[in-house]
Amino acid sequence: METRRDIFQAIADPTRRAIIALIALQALTPNAIAEHFDTTRQAVSKHLRILTECELVKQEYKGREIYYQLEIEKMKEIDKWIEQFRKIWETRFNQLDNVLATMKKQKK
Amino acid sequence: METRRDIFQAIADPTRRAIIALIALQALTPNAIAEHFDTTRQAVSKHLRILTECELVKQEYKGREIYYQLEIEKMKEIDKWIEQFRKIWETRFNQLDNVLATMKKQKK
DNA sequence: CTTTTGCGCAACCAGGTATTTGCACATATA
DNA sequence: TATATGTGCAAATACCTGGTTGCGCAAAAG
Secondary structure (H helix, E strand, O other): OOOOOOHHHHOOOHHHHHHHHHHHHOOEOHHHHHOOOOOOHHHHHHHHHHHHHOOOEEEEEEOOEEEEEEOHHHHHHHHHHHHHHHHHHHHHHHHHHHHHHHHHHHHO | OOOOOOHHHHOOOHHHHHHHHHHHHOOEOHHHHHOOOOOOHHHHHHHHHHHHHOOOEEEEEEOOEEEEEEOHHHHHHHHHHHHHHHHHHHHHHHHHHHHHHHHHHHHO
């Protein structure tokens, strides 16, 4: 599996999205994360591997424990992609605004 | 494949993201969309089916042609999910701002 | 009416995915 | 040192995905 990891693919899985939201607030170990889900630690470990590969997550070693935390900056990549569409829906909102303004004028 | 379609899964595929960006500007037929990619019309049709299933795309029938256009409102769902993280990185930015302000004060 | 064009659908296939189970290794703890 | 704990990795497996090919059907064109 030498597939280049992609952030959009990373957030496609619902479990992975839940993990992301979970470790956004505080760093957690794989065992601690697994306790929040109905799945094995190994499965969580695999998800963390994928998240690490696309640099969405960073590890911090503490003895034999490994704390995983979200690399929040990476999330901006998604935000950046959404921006082009935000521009569109804001433009449409403004257009609606203009329509309303015109109606008001005509009422006058 | 009675899988409930998910918007995050829909945007996971790079071709699908490209289609989304393409039809965000103007409605296009499957053939017209396929011309933009190195793939068959049928493959595009499959992507459109997935996009339609999760209501990211709407169809408009015009004779034997079908125009597909982005349902831009649906994109806000992604934006909504990102928002929780935006809050976090904005908070951190403000914290950095405070640090800088404190440094400035001390310089005085 | 016959042919062309635009389309969706079903079958098929190679490759990817998520999960479980079993293992090896390192670090704590007794 | 012996045992328990935390972890990643590998193999097996059932399922999902994206793509192609071939088909049938409806609308336009001849």
